[in-house]
Amino acid sequence: MVQRILEPGQIESIDHSAIPRLRMPERATLFSTRAARLRQLAGASPIGGYIRLMATLADAQQQTLAQISATLPSTESIDLAQQHSMPIAPATTAERDPLWRDVLQRLLDRVEAAGLVTPMLARVIDDLRVKSAxxxxxxxxxxxxxxxxxxxxxxxxxxxxxxxxxxxxxxxRIDQRAVPYLDAPGACPVCGVPPVASIVRVGGQFQGYRYVQCGLCSTEWHVVRVKCTNCDSTKGIAYHGIDGGSEALKAESCDECHTYRKIGYQEKDYDFEPLADDLASLTLDLLMNEAGYKRSSPNPLLWPAVPSDE
Known part of the structure; x- marks a missing residue:
């Protein structure tokens, strides 16, 4: 069977109701797939040791996910979100499920048990353990x-x-049919957090379509190609790569908001995983910063250091 890759102009001209709007996270494999990809990429990365640590953390996430059941949004809150085009389960809320603190301790336990804890990391873990709720x-x-x-x-x-x-x-565990459309670009319709990167997928109903992946809940939502995933502009979009680097990974820049976000192409590397590939491509970040562009949002597993004068 020959699978046809749609070009950007074709994607924008077809009936968007036929395009799957959302891809909900694969609960049974999400973090284990990410861990495997991180290990695959670690060898060629200047921060390979850190990436392997994050792979261990992703394994711990998968193990912990199998053991928990968080509180789902109430019917009333879902109705409110739908009425006002808001995220259905916003992360920035005063009613955050306290389960997350127990999950944190479980993750720390599993990272320690993996035997990769350096003296510096031990101090970080100890500091997190003694913090109050x-x-x-x-x-x-x-x-x-x-x-x-x-x-x-x-x-x-x-x-x-x-x-x-x-x-x-x-x-x-949310019925994706209940997830509202959001008016604001660059925010997850489930939790409201920005995406980490985007991916042009292959296979089945997702063939040739671009999805951005949430940095928190890993929900993916469709965004047409050649469009800024930060400000929604279709002007001044350009793609940047590294000479001799992977053709599967580019940085998509926008001259309207002067930001960029990475994009991967499964047709060139089927194993592309948005968060993992973004984390392992710091050289591309350096090149984009030198070109005058800023990241639309940070990678969730690599927090930027803040200069002391800020």
Missing amino acids: EELDALADAVLALRFNEVEPASAPFVMAALQVVWTDIAS
Whole structure:
């Protein structure tokens, strides 16, 4: 069977109701697939040791996800979200499920048990363990709101990993037909968090369509190609790669908002995984920064350090 790849102009001209709007996370394999991809990419990355640590963390996420069941949105909150085109299970809420704090401790236990803990990492883990519930919730608030100067960069990936487990659990059990359309570009319709990267998929009903993947719950939603996933502009879109690098990974830049977000093509590398491939391609980030573009949003597992004068 020959599978046809749609060009951007063709995608924009067809009936969008025929395009699957959402891809909900694969609960049974999401984090284990990410872990395998991270290990595959670690050898060629300048931060290979860190990527292998994140692979161990992703394995811990998969194991923990299989053991939890978070509180789903109530019928009333779903109705409200649909009426006002809001995320159905917003992460930035005062009513965050306290289960996430237990998930954090389980992840720390499993990372320690894997035997990869350095003295520096041990201090990070010990610091997270002794924080009160109020301190941890304040840390989660800062991470989700991208308040970089309030978060220790070494702690943020573990906090985010715990939140990812809880919201992936929620997203995997929500009826996608209940998920509202959002008016705001660049926000997940399930949890409201920005996407980490986008992927042009192959196979079945998703063939040739571009989806952006949420950095928190891993829900994917369709965005037409050659369109900024940050500001919705279709002007000044360009694609950048590394000479001699993988043809499966590009940085999609926008001259309207001067940001970029990475995009992967499964037809060139079927194993492309948005979060993992984004994390392992720091060289492309450096080139984009030198060209004057800023990331639309950070990778959830690599928190940017804040200069001391900020």
